[in-house]
Amino acid sequence: MSESFAPRIPTPLEKTPLDALHRALGARMTPFAGYELPLHYPAGVVAEHIHTREKASLFDVSHMGQAILGGRGAAEQIESLVPAAIADLHTERTRYSQLLAEDGGVLDDLMITRLPGRDERLLLIVNAAAKQQDFALLRQQLPQLALSVLTGRALIALQGPRAAAALATVLQELEDMPFMGWRAAEFRGAGLFVSRSGYTGEDGFEISVPNHLAEPLAEALLGHPDVAPAGLAARDSLRLEAGLCLYGHDLDATTDPIEAGLAWSIGKRRREQGGFPGYERIRAALAHGPARLRVGLLPEGRAPLREGAALAAPDGRIIGRITSGGYSPTLSRPIAMGYVESGFATPGVTLESRLRDKPVAVEVTSLPFVPHRFFRGPAGKDRS
Amino acid sequence: MSGERYTKDHDFLRVEGDIAIVGITDFAQSQLGDIVFVELPAPGKRVAKGEQLATIESVKAASEIYAPISGEVVAINDRLESSPDLVNKEPLGEGWLLTLRVADAAELEELMDEDAYRAFLESEG
Numbered sequence: 468m469s470e471s472f473a474p475r476i477p478t479p480l481e482k483t484p485l486d487a488l489h490r491a492l493g494a495r496m497t498p499f500a501g502y503e504l505p506l507h508y509p510a511g512v513v514a515e516h517i518h519t520r521e522k523a524s525l526f527d528v529s530h531m532g533q534a535i536l537g538g539r540g541a542a543e544q545i546e547s548l549v550p551a552a553i554a555d556l557h558t559e560r561t562r563y564s565q566l567l568a569e570d571g572g573v574l575d576d577l578m579i580t581r582l583p584g585r586d587e588r589l590l591l592i593v594n595a596a597a598k599q600q601d602f603a604l605l606r607q608q609l610p611q612l613a614l615s616v617l618t619g620r621a622l623i624a625l626q627g628p629r630a631a632a633a634l635a636t637v638l639q640e641l642e643d644m645p646f647m648g649w650r651a652a653e654f655r656g657a658g659l660f661v662s663r664s665g666y667t668g669e670d671g672f673e674i675s676v677p678n679h680l681a682e683p684l685a686e687a688l689l690g691h692p693d694v695a696p697a698g699l700a701a702r703d704s705l706r707l708e709a710g711l712c713l714y715g716h717d718l719d720a721t722t723d724p725i726e727a728g729l730a731w732s733i734g735k736r737r738r739e740q741g742g743f744p745g746y747e748r749i750r751a752a753l754a755h756g757p758a759r760l761r762v763g764l765l766p767e768g769r770a771p772l773r774e775g776a777a778l779a780a781p782d783g784r785i786i787g788r789i790t791s792g793g794y795s796p797t798l799s800r801p802i803a804m805g806y807v808e809s810g811f812a813t814p815g816v817t818l819e820s821r822l823r824d825k826p827v828a829v830e831v832t833s834l835p836f837v838p839h840r841f842f843r844g845p846a847g848k849d850r851s
Numbered sequence: 852m853s854g855e856r857y858t859k860d861h862d863f864l865r866v867e868g869d870i871a872i873v874g875i876t877d878f879a880q881s882q883l884g885d886i887v888f889v890e891l892p893a894p895g896k897r898v899a900k901g902e903q904l905a906t907i908e909s910v911k912a913a914s915e916i917y918a919p920i921s922g923e924v925v926a927i928n929d930r931l932e933s934s935p936d937l938v939n940k941e942p943l944g945e946g947w948l949l950t951l952r953v954a955d956a957a958e959l960e961e962l963m964d965e966d967a968y969r970a971f972l973e974s975e976g
Binding site for chain 1: 884885887888890906908910911912913932935939
């Protein structure tokens with residue numbers, strides 16, 4: 468075995484408020500974005516993955532950044548940094564967007580919720596590895612607004628078709644929440660923020676909870692017979708099947724939202740009016756199509772192709788690269804995502820990659836690999 | 852010589868005459884996690900100790916297996932093609948990887964026996 472089995476821990480890693488619970492549950496811990504987090508539990512990544520698709524899993528995502536951006540005109544002003552329509556976002560609704568660099572490259576992706584109350588406030592959930600940089604950018608670019616980083620709160624994701632039923636046994640009156648909806652809730656006298664969202668392609672919730680109540684809440688949810696813990700490895704295979712971008716892999720400062728297939732997250736008004744970084748590049752990409760596109764990829768055979776593998780056209784020219792690759796427990800086969808020149812971004816096109824110096828045929832396919840099963844509401848209403 | 856031998860890379864060898872059955876230890880499979888693909892060499896291939904011999908793909912990553920001794924690949928475990936998870940379930944049994952014809956019996960002497968391997972695991976842990 469070439470892999471070192473003794474993990475080298477370079478700097479002191481932060482622990483989440485659920486650290487003791489992870490260890491009690493037998494988690495194999497791993498360093499991730501400056502935190503020590505569960506990679507998987509004794510059931511293993513495939514079992515955790517399948518359990519999430521069939522029932523419900525609890526993920527600790529406390530490493531992600533949580534902050535409230537408040538002040539008059541906050542929703543309108545954040546539009547100077549992101550391409551989503553936030554000014555017209557309803558109270559208690561969440562939108563997915565991206566913080567953009569001047570050239571339209573993605574600095575981070577994030578969730579933005581308009582909070583209820585007299586004051587104008589936005590709740591932001593950002594990626595762990597980018598959070599310091601994101602918060603510095605927000606403070607620098609929007610100095611007239613107040614940014615409060617919520618360091619005293621953990622974040623728990625409950626994901627899967629049984630998530631709503633399991634959550635209902637712990638918190639009341641949340642089952643009718645729409646997808647991308649948000650509610651305040653109460654647990655043992657403390658305020659929770661509950662968002663009907665997640666990153667697995669399943670129905671589910673992300674629950675922001677004060678640190679001291681994170682473990683009791685997690686234990687209450689795990690007490691439900693359909694809920695099991697799941698780690699980062701299953702979170703990654705689930706989001707890959709769901710065709711969702713992982714920042715730092717499928718999205719980064721060299722990627723614009725259009726080539727990443729995220730045009731859906733940019734509202735009509737914003738496309739027409741602009742007023743966000745990189746508007747010229749994004750307008751041109753919307754009008755003429757981007758030079759490259761993110762696609763799904765199906766490698767032939769059983770061996771997974773991994774991030775970084777080059778993709779060649781039939782004439783041998785390199786026309787793309789894999790940005791996420793692994794094994795799909797739902798489909799029992801290798802799957803991948805990556806960027807290819809737009810002329811090759813058509814389902815059914817066959818490309819060639821190499822694995823340990825052997826050629827592997829790779830078929831371009833549409834995303835997601837596994838259909839999303841978000842909760843559209845009792846009347847089947849779509850996100851607003 | 853007969854009996855089981857172990858390497859510091861967490862491979863095991865079960866030696867019968869001049870044939871060694873090669874696999875990975877239970878510790879190794881538990882560290883790799885769910886195994887989804889095993890790439891094995893063609894029978895007849897000759898390898899020197901330390902040369903790349905096989906690749907084990909788990910859900911998350913690929914891990915190379917290096918030849919624990921020099922020799923010639925005699926047979927590979929065909930069942931791993933359709934059931935790579937046998938390595939997780941029975942690493943020392945049905946989840947064996949391949950057999951090698953031992954080229955140099957002296958190389959076996961450098962490997963650990965079960966007691967030594969246990970002590971090695973504890974010292975690493």
